[in-house]
Every structure is written in C-alpha cells, then in structure tokens.
Amino acid sequence: MTKDESGGKRPTLKDVALAAGVSVATASYALNDVGSVGGDTRRHVLEVAARLGYRPNLSAKAMRTGKTSAIGLILPDLTNPFFPALAQNVVHAARESAYSVFVTDTQGSHEAERAAAQALIQRGVDGLIWFPINDEDTLADLTGGLPVLVLDRDNPRHDLIQIDVDSGGRMAAERLIRAGHRRIGVISGPTDVRSSRQRSESSVEVLRRHDALAWHLHNAYSFDLEPAVAAAVADGSATALCVGADLIALGAINTLRQRGLRVPEDVSIIGFDNIPYGALAFPGLSTINIPVEEMGIEAVNTLLRRIAKPAESRRRLVFDVTYVERGTVAPPPAP
Amino acid sequence: MTKDESGGKRPTLKDVALAAGVSVATASYALNDVGSVGGDTRRHVLEVAARLGYRPNLSAKAMRTGKTSAIGLILPDLTNPFFPALAQNVVHAARESAYSVFVTDTQGSHEAERAAAQALIQRGVDGLIWFPINDEDTLADLTGGLPVLVLDRDNPRHDLIQIDVDSGGRMAAERLIRAGHRRIGVISGPTDVRSSRQRSESSVEVLRRHDALAWHLHNAYSFDLEPAVAAAVADGSATALCVGADLIALGAINTLRQRGLRVPEDVSIIGFDNIPYGALAFPGLSTINIPVEEMGIEAVNTLLRRIAKPAESRRRLVFDVTYVERGTVAPPPAP
DNA sequence: CCATTTTGATTAAACGTTTCATTTTTTAGG
C-alpha cells in the first residue's frame, strides 16, 4: 500500500516494465507517448508507473538524448536589484516548460563570465540566457553552436532581447526640459556597454538640441558615486539630472541629501530601470520603466523556440519602455 | 593547430584514449588521478586531453556515479532583497568546489515549493539548500535521504544554519529603550515562521520588562503595510518601532512620511536584516545585520560536507547578528 | 483462406563514463 514497493531505491524504468509485465522498450514508449503501443498496455504502464512513483532519471535521459532540459542564466550581478526580478521570471517561465535553470553571477568579471559559460556548457545545458557584462564578443567562440539568447547587449550571431533605450533616454530628457530645466547633467553607466551609451546619447542629443546640457559623466552601476561625479552632482552646476540607471540615481539622491540639497526642490532627477527601491524612496524616484517581467518570460520563450528549431532565422525583440512619474521631478528652483 | 582536431563534435574519453594510445580505462584513471597509472602515461594522457580540449560529459559521469555535482537552492522570493546576496554567495562558494546551482524561487507558495523540490530531486542534485517559506515540515517526506541544509527555519532532521535572532530582537529593543522611548510598537513577520516569532518575542519580552510595549502586530514580508498596521504606525501611539524585517521597516518609514511624520524626529525605527536598500534610505535605516555572505558560504560548505559524509551527526550553526546604527534612532519627541 | 499490411511488442545497441576483475609487464628477492 505504500508508494515504495521495492527496497528503498528509486524505481527505474526496468522496475516499471517488470511490474507491468512488459518490456522496457514498451514501457519507455508508453511513458513518452510515442511509438505504437496498444491503448490498454499504455494505460496499464502509466498506472503502474504512477503506483511505483516512478520518475525518469534525467541524467540517463540526458546522456541518451543529448538534451538536459536545463538552461543557464548568466547575470552580471545579482545584487543589482534589476536582476532578481528578471531571474525570477526566467525561472518561472522555464519551469512552465519543465526546464530548470542554473543561475550564475559573474561579478562583473570577464574571467568569471568565461568560466561560468564553460561550466554550464560542460554541464550540457540546452541553451543559455546571457546578460553579458559588456559588448565584448567573447561569447561566440565559447558557445559553439549552442543556442544563446543575449539580453540588452548587441551581438551579431545570437537571438537578442533589447529595450528601446533611445526612446527612454529621450523621454527622460524631454520631461526635464518640459519642467523648465535648462542646466541638466547626464550620468550614464560604463562606456563599454552599448546600451548604456545609447541611453545617455539619446538624452544628450535632446538636451543639446535645447541647449540644456550642463555636463555628461559616467559611473559604474552602483550606489556609490565616483568622486568626480559626486562633485558635479552637488556643485549646483545642474538643476536636474538625467541618470542612466536607478542605482546611480539613488546614489545621487543620497549624495545630494548629504550635502543638504533637497530633491526635487533643488535638483530634479530621473532614473532608468524602475528597480523596486525607486518606488520606495521618498519621494519616489521618477524613472523609465523596463518591462523586466515580460523580458524574462520572452527570453525563455525565444530560447526554447531556438532550441527546438536551431535553423530558424535570428530573432531580435525590442521592448518598449515607459516613463513613470513619481516624485523627483519639479520645476527648477527660482534663481 | 586548432583546438578541435576531430570533426566538430566534442571529444569523448574514447577519443582521448585513442589519441594517447591507451585504453579508456587508463585514460579515465589518469584524468581522475586514481588507480595505478604510470607517471609518464598519466602526464601524456593529461597532455593529450588538454590538446583535444576534452571535457568530461557530466551527464554520463552523473549516471555512472550517481553524483551530479549540482545542488539546488530553494528560496521563497528572489525579489526580497535579502535573498540575492545569499544566492550570490551560494553560487560562488559552490563554484569554488566545481558545483553548479539550480536556483528556484517559490513565490511563497507551498505548492511551488513542493514542485521545485521534486523537480530538483528528479534532476539528481546532490543536495539542497533550502530556505523554507515557513516551518511546516513538508520537506522530510519529499527529500528522502537526500542531504538538505535548512536555512533560518527549524527542522528536526536536517542540518541547520540559523541566526541568533533572540539577541537581535533584544538589541533592537534595548537600543530604543536606551534612547529614551517608552511607547514602542513591534511589527513582526508572519506568525507561522518560528524565526520570525522569535525575533519579535525577544523584543517584546525586553519591552514588557521595561513596561514600554505599545502594541505588537504582524505583517507580511513586504513593503506594503496592511491597513491595521499602517494605522497603528501613524496614529501616534508609539514613538518608536521595532520591526522584524527591513522590508517592512522601509514600508513603515514610507507610510510615516506620507502622513507627514518625520523619521527619526517623530518616530524612531530599527529594522532587521540589513538589506542594501536600508543603507541607502535617507536617513539610513538602523538595523540588525545578518552576516548573509558568510551564511551563504557556510551553507554550501556544510552541505558539501554532508554530501561527502552522510552519516556524520547533524550540524547546527548559529550566526551572531550585530546592531548597525545609522540614522533612524533618536530620542522621543518632547511631549 | 492465403497473402499482405498494419499494429503491437521485443531485442539489443548505444550514449560516455567509472570501476571491477583480469591480464600483462616490471621490479625485487633469493
């Protein structure tokens, strides 16, 4: 009457076949719903398998078929609050299709990134969802023919999921202009990332056109501002900031507050990413929202599709961003 | 001269053996550094393997040995900022030992938790690091004899890594008393989690002893306060809050600000967890720090040790917490 | 009712390792 009829060990396909009085082959066929097996036997095998609590050994299956139904997710930095939401949705979407996800965090090191990819490939993952730390195309030679979906970066050989950063950068700049600002500073992420450059470039372009660009600086994706950036932020040279990442924007707010400046009364700020912290800050950070949930889901969908049909032509998905107004934008202070 | 000598396919152990002029058995022994193989042959095999770029097929190895050198990490909610740091350290520590990590996020659903565990077990993970959503012991019957390390929860059968929550709860309460508060509210997490109950109970005990307990309420682990909690927080019945989780504490700060109350001038707050947001809030959230990095590392260490020696006696590690003073504690406002 | 096709079930090989049992070679001892 217990679920476990044999002596403690996990039942194997052979056990099922034996118990059902049938060959291993038919058992396999029945369980996988392929080949020609009679309706009665099929039902019987299924029933027996269920009774024994049979679960196929995925290692064995993997060796035979070459498919592990596992994918790898390579992220630059899990502690950057942008990524957990992505990871969460990837994991869930994958589970819907009975895939499991190896997650790695490369700490922004190319070294670690290479190692992670190697390890996952050796593990035999069926595909990779990869958010590279920058555009450097170290991937292609590693991955061989393995299906890879690249997130947010540019890459000539793989499926891509990107966001319409140009439009985001423009929205932010225009909103600040519309609020009346004429001395606007731009902080963007590292220069070796194209999507990061683009975010700021489109902002800069708009600001130039309105002759409203105070300065343009770069900062790592982090709360901590580099000294030069912190100085520029707080020296009054700009009445508004157009920042390429919420993380940096929150850092900027912090710096401003520490120097006794108020947001948004003295300085307005718009971020980018819409990380959860932003909503919680006081006042809430106005920012550009990236539909990270959908991106995660769509990432696994396109990856799985590619795994199924390796020959299909390359896909590139671009997601729209939206401006979300909260509390960090106001007119410039009266001079 | 290229790395790939054969026709595109990944080289197998047989290929290595062939190229080295030796049997597969010796090749295997040489590469795994076991059995008795001559120094010269060993070196030669290694050299050939390197030249061919041989990587063992882990699925095959897994099937033969029953070990996958993969572990599973089961977390309640990746978007709770407490967990990414943990996950990061688990992943890294695992990689040090050539283990990969399947990450799952159970969204606080027992259903999903069960499913995740099942899936991972079927995958043949060598062990599980499990942060259960509450104390309910649904695990044991699922996991069978599989090595499991339980985080922060109580569990009679598995290795445990916990934190000294009592002392944390006490520290927080005492700090507020010392600041002069006599009407202190306590907000703790869900009641079905022992560690959560404990956090608050030890606070409550201290406060009772000083006759300084205003009220004691519960809230989900989330930024959003339930109406009753929000009301209590803002109705002036307490001049200080002792909160069982930073997430909730930040939510409380938010609520207070929206009602026009200042932190810490009107209300002091101490959180618990030391999530990254806390440092960034303004003023910085005073809180109880949990050494989450060490916990992550120690979790994989103890798990791997258990995997190696299943019979060793059960281990229970308790980590100390520390109070970190930032800006949310001040004397109560003059009446 | 026999020849043919269709359906249902089976046998056995294969996937890439590890490892036991065995054989071959070398070394040591007398």
Added chain:
DNA sequence: CCTAAAAAATGAAACGTTTAATCAAAATGG
C-alpha cells in the same frame, strides 16, 4: 636466472534511458 610480488594497463560490465531493427500477431483484402 627463476619465481613471487608489485605495478601498470586492459577488457568489459554497468549505470538508466531511447530507439532502430526485428519479430509476432492481428487485421485487411482479394
């Protein structure tokens, strides 16, 4: 030198699947 023991190398089985190649039985058609 011969024998015994130790060291090095090998053949083959096994792990749990899938699947191609067969085979047997049942259904079909003339």
